[in-house]
Amino acid sequence: MNHQQYWLGLPKHLIWGFIAIAIFMSGDGFEMAFLSKYITDLGFSPTQSAMVFTIYGFAAAIAAWASGVVAEIITPQRAMTFGFILWIVMHALFMLLGLDLENYYFMLVFYGIRGLAYPLFIYSFMLLLVQVVPRVRLAAATGWFWAMYSVGIGVIGSYLPSFSIPFIGEAGTLWLAIVWVGCGGLIAYFSLRHVPVDRSKVDLPLKDKLTELSRAVTILFTNRNIFLACLIRIINTISLFGFAIIMPLLFVGQLNFTISQWLQIWGVFFFVTIFTNILWGITGEYIGWIRQVRWFGCMGMAISSLMFYYLPLYFGNNFYIALIPAICLGIFVAAFVPMTAVFPALEPHHQGAAISIYNLSAGLSNFVAPAVASLILPFWGIVGVVWAYTGLYMFAFILTFIIKVPQPERAKVTVAEPAMI
Structure with missing residues (x-):
């Protein structure tokens, strides 16, 4: 092409x-x-x-x-x-x-x-x-x-x-x-x-199709890199799902933002992701998938998660200051976009099963985020949950050094080498 x-x-x-x-x-x-x-x-x-x-x-x-x-x-x-x-x-x-x-x-x-x-x-x-x-x-x-x-x-x-x-x-x-x-x-x-x-x-015969369907489970145990990628993808959106639950307690409950203001702040985050999903998808082709996930996804989300708590806490009821971490969150959460390409690259002969595991990990993120919040809130409050999420992003940062992905870098691909893509 x-x-x-x-x-x-x-x-x-x-x-x-x-x-x-x-x-x-x-x-x-x-x-x-x-x-x-x-x-x-x-x-x-x-x-x-x-x-x-x-x-x-x-x-x-x-x-x-x-x-x-x-x-x-x-x-x-x-x-x-x-x-x-x-x-x-x-x-x-x-x-x-x-x-x-x-x-x-x-x-x-x-x-x-x-x-x-x-x-x-x-x-x-x-x-x-x-x-x-x-x-x-x-x-x-x-x-x-x-x-x-x-x-x-x-x-x-x-x-x-x-x-x-x-x-x-x-x-x-x-x-x-x-x-x-x-x-x-x-x-x-x-x-x-x-x-x-x-x-x-x-x-394929029905028996072989059922075997292929079972790979949506077994592949987690037979491919270590898929398992590690699953953990990284779960952590990817943990702040997204978790902050939707705990941050109204901070913004509306403690800092006296109105519910409308909070919804506008959260809406800005989603609006930003429309553009950053495209931006990071293109950028990852040039700087490498995992390198982008490591430095901009994991580190960016760790810093943005802390900013989402500490900036409003320091500046109080300031709507425009509160928009800053929301924008940062929208920028860096999308840096994980190449993970969609990572999964099938790790299992090129069973791409359907790899995509199924990607989808599973995305769903588990929606479960893990509130679960972590419910466990930590009674003991350490909102700040404890924020630091737990930050710690998970740092854990994902470490995992990116362990996982081995055959990732392309567009800077190394020339028009004369179409077979390599």
Whole structure:
């Protein structure tokens, strides 16, 4: 592939696939800000509402873990098609038989099954990137993937309901989500169906396919570098998930910021990641994947985590000072973007299983972050949690010297050497 097929690391021939991810995740994210309250407004208890999301989260974690291997043994395009059809069908049943009939068990079943859909759609596209994008350009391509993900669920998915709910209400907005998801799914279907992918595992006997599926578990124990990469990826977003829980206690509870100010500070962090995901994806190609993760990801996040606590504590209720660590966090958390390329590079013959482990570690980060906070808060407070997260980033820093990754450096690749990429 020549240089004219890429724009700032974006594979031009897959551009509609990236747009499909943004549109799909916009529809998937419509409900985030209001569904739990909508369920309680129907007369269900907060505990029942939380259980709906717990079942959903568990299903999504399972789907994320298995999606890489599933996409590999049926092709990414088929997995994406199945994912978006499953989303639409289960969401419609959730609305009609769950919410409209106010049937709690149908809500649990259909919303839970719907949790299988979005990971199957988006992570199958990630595997398609792994299969068709040259390894030397993969970090930049996955940077665009995460940028589109942020645009969808973090920007459009969050802000559009604030305009639609006053006009068509919560239920109307939930139905509108089907339109967005359907558009994203159809764009992906028609734009990607002729993309040549690795079909070497598609025609395997059922027994061999089940063996390949089991690699999504066993690979952790047979490949030490995959295990180390898993630990690094878990630590990657630990502050992201943890600070969302503990920092309102500091900003709103102790420093007298309003909840709106805190949400704006946290929103700036997500906005910054849209651009830094792309920036670090490209930069990692030139300076080396692990080198970037080590010095800018691990060290940058360790320093930014401390800044997020100590700067507001020192300057008090100063909104603009509080934006500084949020921006820094948004800059350095994205420096881990090349980890998406690291996993399949460590297992080139079982890339689906490697992507499945990547997805598993991303999900575990969402679990470990609040778990660490709940263990430390009663004894050492917010500052103890911040230092625990910082210590974990330093631990990941050490791991980057142990892990061995066959990483490309764009500075060493020339146009005359296409076979090397």
